[in-house]
Amino acid sequence: MARRRQIYEGKAKILYEGPEPGTLIQYFKDDATAFNAQKKGTINGKGVLNNRISEHIFTLLGNIGVPTHFIRRLNMREQLIRQVEIVPIEVIVRNVAAGSLSKRLGIEEGTQLPRTILEYCYKDDALGDPMISDEHIAAFGWASQEEMHDIADLAIRVNDFLSGLFAGIGIRLVDFKLEFGRIWDNDYGRIILADEISPDGCRLWDMQTNEKLDKDRFRRDLGGEVEAYQEVARRLGLLPEGGETAVLDMAEHREKRGK
Numbered sequence: 001m002a003r004r005r006q007i008y009e010g011k012a013k014i015l016y017e018g019p020e021p022g023t024l025i026q027y028f029k030d031d032a033t034a035f036n037a038q039k040k041g042t043i044n045g046k047g048v049l050n051n052r053i054s055e056h057i058f059t060l061l062g063n064i065g066v067p068t069h070f071i072r073r074l075n076m077r078e079q080l081i082r083q084v085e086i087v088p089i090e091v092i093v094r095n096v097a098a099g100s101l102s103k104r105l106g107i108e109e110g111t112q113l114p115r116t117i118l119e120y121c122y123k124d125d126a127l128g129d130p131m132i133s134d135e136h137i138a139a140f141g142w143a144s145q146e147e148m149h150d151i152a153d154l155a156i157r158v159n160d161f162l163s164g165l166f167a168g169i170g171i172r173l174v175d176f177k178l179e180f181g182r183i184w185d186n187d188y189g190r191i192i193l194a195d196e197i198s199p200d201g202c203r204l205w206d207m208q209t210n211e212k213l214d215k216d217r218f219r220r221d222l223g224g225e226v227e228a229y230q231e232v233a234r235r236l237g238l239l240p241e242g243g244e245t246a247v248l249d250m251a252e253h254r255e256k257r258g259k
Contacts, residue, residue, distance in 0.1 A: 025078050049230060053229075067192040085182040090120070093178065094113060096113060096174040178193065178201075179194050199215060
């Protein structure tokens with residue numbers, strides 16, 4: 001597919017103008033960042049794996065009636081998506097204490113939470129994506145009360161589904177980040193799931209060993225990042241016949257040929 005006009009570039013993805021009105025092409029990069037982009041690096045092949053994992057998860061969610069921006073995967077690094085108006089709120093879904101929650105509240109990492117917790121952050125890299133409350137969201141008009149009800153309901157629904165999906169392949173879904181967008185129909189905005197769901201935005205631990213299979217390996221200088229992402233893809237049944245490196249070798253070959 002011919003490359004079109006670039007619309008936006010983030011830390012992990014680039015958005016291009018889509019082939020039809022109301023669509024975009026989402027390109028997955030190998031760039032890795034942590035701590036609000038204070039730490040930067042590259043995980044070779046990450047974009048290929050995240051594209052495939054996110055496609056798989058969004059397809060499954062669509063099959064159970066969760067509305068998403070995903071249309072179809074185009075190639076190794078790109079997918080066609082609906083253009084949405086992004087709600088400037090990151091939703092953090094927490095099942096197990098880890099990361100900033102453990103630091104803020106002094107709860108030992110790995111502690112099962114008594115109930116799933118939803119946290120909200122304002123999407124602004126310059127401010128470090130600060131945590132916000134429902135009161136902030138209402139006061140500044142970032143989302144209506146009805147939209148927040150829809151967002152919370154969808155977040156819990158996605159969590160229930162993904163917790164079961166990952167448990168079935170021996171992975172504990174510790175926490176994860178979601179983003180949502182509005183699509184407009186006759187001046188009525190409807191909330192749908194956007195962005196991606198991949199090891200970049202999820203904490204995924206092996207149920208038997210607690211080995212981290214996500215971007216924490218990069219954040220904490222544990223090494224083995226690409227192997228961890230590959231293991232998630234392997235357990236989901238997404239790697240092609242030919243072993244763990246086949247998908248990355250294919251991607252590298254296509255990029256050298258310029259697609």
